[in-house]
Amino acid sequence: MASGISLKELAAELKLAPSTVSRALNDSYEISEATKKKVLNMAEKLNYHANPFARSLRENKSKTIAVIIPERINSFFAQVMDGIEEIAQEHGYHLLVYNTHEDMERERKIVNLLLNGRADAIAMSVTSQTSDNSHLKKLHDRGLPIIFFDRISSEIPTTKFITNDYESAFEATQHLINQNCKKIAFFTLCVDLSISKERQRGFNDAINKAGIALDSSMTLYCGHDEESNVEKIQNLLNSPDRPDGIITSVEKLAFATYHAVKRTNLKMPSDLKLISFSNSSIAGLMNPALTTITQPASLMGSECAKLLIKKLTKPNHYDLLDQVITIPSKITIRESTCQD
Amino acid sequence: MASGISLKELAAELKLAPSTVSRALNDSYEISEATKKKVLNMAEKLNYHANPFARSLRENKSKTIAVIIPERINSFFAQVMDGIEEIAQEHGYHLLVYNTHEDMERERKIVNLLLNGRADAIAMSVTSQTSDNSHLKKLHDRGLPIIFFDRISSEIPTTKFITNDYESAFEATQHLINQNCKKIAFFTLCVDLSISKERQRGFNDAINKAGIALDSSMTLYCGHDEESNVEKIQNLLNSPDRPDGIITSVEKLAFATYHAVKRTNLKMPSDLKLISFSNSSIAGLMNPALTTITQPASLMGSECAKLLIKKLTKPNHYDLLDQVITIPSKITIRESTCQD
DNA sequence: CATAATTTCGAAATCGTTTCCGCATTTTAT
DNA sequence: ATAAAATGCGGAAACGATTTCGAAATTATG
Numbered sequence: 252m253a254s255g256i257s258l259k260e261l262a263a264e265l266k267l268a269p270s271t272v273s274r275a276l277n278d279s280y281e282i283s284e285a286t287k288k289k290v291l292n293m294a295e296k297l298n299y300h301a302n303p304f305a306r307s308l309r310e311n312k313s314k315t316i317a318v319i320i321p322e323r324i325n326s327f328f329a330q331v332m333d334g335i336e337e338i339a340q341e342h343g344y345h346l347l348v349y350n351t352h353e354d355m356e357r358e359r360k361i362v363n364l365l366l367n368g369r370a371d372a373i374a375m376s377v378t379s380q381t382s383d384n385s386h387l388k389k390l391h392d393r394g395l396p397i398i399f400f401d402r403i404s405s406e407i408p409t410t411k412f413i414t415n416d417y418e419s420a421f422e423a424t425q426h427l428i429n430q431n432c433k434k435i436a437f438f439t440l441c442v443d444l445s446i447s448k449e450r451q452r453g454f455n456d457a458i459n460k461a462g463i464a465l466d467s468s469m470t471l472y473c474g475h476d477e478e479s480n481v482e483k484i485q486n487l488l489n490s491p492d493r494p495d496g497i498i499t500s501v502e503k504l505a506f507a508t509y510h511a512v513k514r515t516n517l518k519m520p521s522d523l524k525l526i527s528f529s530n531s532s533i534a535g536l537m538n539p540a541l542t543t544i545t546q547p548a549s550l551m552g553s554e555c556a557k558l559l560i561k562k563l564t565k566p567n568h569y570d571l572l573d574q575v576i577t578i579p580s581k582i583t584i585r586e587s588t589c590q591d
Numbered sequence: 592m593a594s595g596i597s598l599k600e601l602a603a604e605l606k607l608a609p610s611t612v613s614r615a616l617n618d619s620y621e622i623s624e625a626t627k628k629k630v631l632n633m634a635e636k637l638n639y640h641a642n643p644f645a646r647s648l649r650e651n652k653s654k655t656i657a658v659i660i661p662e663r664i665n666s667f668f669a670q671v672m673d674g675i676e677e678i679a680q681e682h683g684y685h686l687l688v689y690n691t692h693e694d695m696e697r698e699r700k701i702v703n704l705l706l707n708g709r710a711d712a713i714a715m716s717v718t719s720q721t722s723d724n725s726h727l728k729k730l731h732d733r734g735l736p737i738i739f740f741d742r743i744s745s746e747i748p749t750t751k752f753i754t755n756d757y758e759s760a761f762e763a764t765q766h767l768i769n770q771n772c773k774k775i776a777f778f779t780l781c782v783d784l785s786i787s788k789e790r791q792r793g794f795n796d797a798i799n800k801a802g803i804a805l806d807s808s809m810t811l812y813c814g815h816d817e818e819s820n821v822e823k824i825q826n827l828l829n830s831p832d833r834p835d836g837i838i839t840s841v842e843k844l845a846f847a848t849y850h851a852v853k854r855t856n857l858k859m860p861s862d863l864k865l866i867s868f869s870n871s872s873i874a875g876l877m878n879p880a881l882t883t884i885t886q887p888a889s890l891m892g893s894e895c896a897k898l899l900i901k902k903l904t905k906p907n908h909y910d911l912l913d914q915v916i917t918i919p920s921k922i923t924i925r926e927s928t929c930q931d
Numbered sequence: 932c933a934t935a936a937t938t939t940c941g942a943a944a945t946c947g948t949t950t951c952c953g954c955a956t957t958t959t960a961t
Numbered sequence: 962a963t964a965a966a967a968t969g970c971g972g973a974a975a976c977g978a979t980t981t982c983g984a985a986a987t988t989a990t991g
Binding site for chain 1: 946948949
Binding site: 597598599609613614617642644645646647649650 | 976
């Protein structure tokens with residue numbers, strides 16, 4: 252219905268063979284400059300646009316990259332996507348985007364949908380629930396170039412981009428210790444996630460190095476329901492053994508902490524200091540301004556896209572090696588961790 | 592390379608004709624239950640997945656909807672996208688997503704890319720620079736179902752979703768007046784945008800109704816460069832005729848205002864009250880908590896998707912009428928407009 | 932039992948490209 | 962002057978699905 256003119260019709264109009272027209276449009280060396288010009292002009296005049304599906308069918312590639320993220324309302328993932336899109340657009344690639352909403356079952360369905368070749372490659376960040384990764388393995392086994400960022404699946408032998416999670420968490424913990432925090436808590440989403448583990452390891456090591464006794468009650472495992480997270484945090488803050496410093500491993504939990512603090516009599520930063528992994532541009536506008544560990548989101552995205560496109564354009568001269576590439580984060584100190 | 596088994600191969604394996612297998616997979620009435628079962632089993636066993644491009648080519652539809660937004664790091668657009676995706680996934684549609692970065696030239700390129708039928712339909716919010724809309728007209732003339740949300744192009748006769756921009760701005764202004772503001776300013780992105788006009792009209796009318804003289808210096812036209820916006824706002828705040836109340840027509844400008852205020856000696860809300868159109872979930876965590884006009888973003892997205900899919904599935908029984916559908920916003924009053 | 936009606940399936944065309952192969956014609960080399 | 966190579970283009974197959982048309986095989990009908 253919404254289809255325009257076809258190559259064959261264009262060829263008929265020009266009294267040329269479809270093969271010739273195709274070659275002319277693709278700037279083939281076998282076609283004279285004169286006919287090329289004629290074809291190009293007529294194509295322009297008749298508003299010819301090649302049917303992408305016919306081409307995809309014939310060439311067995313779609314010029315499309317699928318991006319799968321666990322949530323959209325998250326400045327980190329939004330920035331990654333912008334980075335991916337920037338490079339993709341440069342190379343004429345389109346982006347199919349899927350949000351799993353942190354739901355493993357949804358992730359599995361989406362991944363299975365991509366098994367049919369709709370996308371030439373995949374860039375993704377797994378769900379915090381993704382323990383079983385047979386669906387990812389299937390994709391990889393099928394030969395589909397796949398790359399992970401941030402939330403990686405370590406069992407798939409391909410290239411992964413992360414930030415220096417361990418070091419950042421270590422540094423963040425030390426920062427709190429330097430700010431005179433005596434009892435520091437760590438809020439995280441999920442134990443299974445590699446980044447969670449690394450961040451927690453960084454936290455633990457820093458605590459140990461400072462000679463503080465590790466207290467398991469100071470590690471809070473949160474879920475995806477905002478309200479219940481706030482309640483959990485509130486309970487911890489109201490307990491006699493409450494922490495005086497907190498590191499949250501994701502943006503969302505920092506916001507939940509702000510909400511929880513509002514429900515107590517505690518004041519930040521005097522009673523409680525907070526630092527969080529976050530890429531939110533308005534961290535500096537919060538009350539108090541939030542000290543953040545900012546991940547190189549946009550760069551991670553563009554690097555992912557670059558490697559994928561490199562693999563797609565030179566399939567035989569480049570492989571997505573089984574490696575983890577680390578791009579460091581940056582800590583920005585603001586009021587929420589200020590010493591009075 | 593990443594391709595699996597084809598229908599023909601599957602048919603050969605089953606010693607059936609491709610046509611029979613196709614019909615069996617599509618649950619056609621002409622095929623006996625016995626063979627259907629056999630086919631389904633073998634398809635499962637051999638991991639058969641229909642090639643989407645062959646199907647698209649044959650059926651002249653792609654089961655894909657393109658979504659074009661002016662920026663991604665914006666909670667409103669993120670929520671709209673989530674709403675669209677929810678409905679799209681339900682109906683087996685895929686989403687191609689494009690970010691124009693508020694750049695009209697980029698918008699034109701993307702729209703032209705979609706002229707070839709890669710997507711069955713389009714949902715979009717135009718750039719704040721989009722004055723010439725010949726590229727959009729071309730799409731619509733080609734018969735591609737297109738729907739606008741929030742930033743609409745009024746010259747294209749199709750369905751558009753907006754919020755009650757006029758009333759919300761009117762109400763917001765009255766709220767500031769009630770809070771004792773004497774000199775109220777309105778910050779906006781662009782004059783051409785229909786929503787900007789409506790919001791400004793609401794603002795103007797409320798000012799007039801209150802018997803306040805309209806002061807053109809109280810309308811600030813901002814751009815997309817964060818820093819220069821902050822400077823502009825800062826200058827206004829430092830002027831002797833500075834406003835004591837501000838309405839910003841987009842989230843981004845509210846954040847810029849916070850930054851500008853930080854560079855002055857003014858205190859919110861005592862010296863200056865602020866209300867903004869915004870869907871940010873952390874408005875309540877800002878310093879001071881931001882009074883917001885929250886748009887029904889997710890609902891707008893899902894409604895867009897519903898109508899588009901209705902049009903795509905019943906092309907002859909439903910048309911995207913030339914109408915503007917309004918879904919009201921909600922005002923949430925917080926500290927930034929509190930009277931001491 | 933013969934004929935009609937109904938199931939069930941196969942052959943081939945089709946969607947719009949790209950590309951392999953072939954064939955003139957012209958240019959270059961020997 | 963003749964062979965060899967290069968140039969410019971057309972014909973037809975191929976990609977992988979769906980669908981029209983028609984033909985068997987089976988069942989029903991009189």
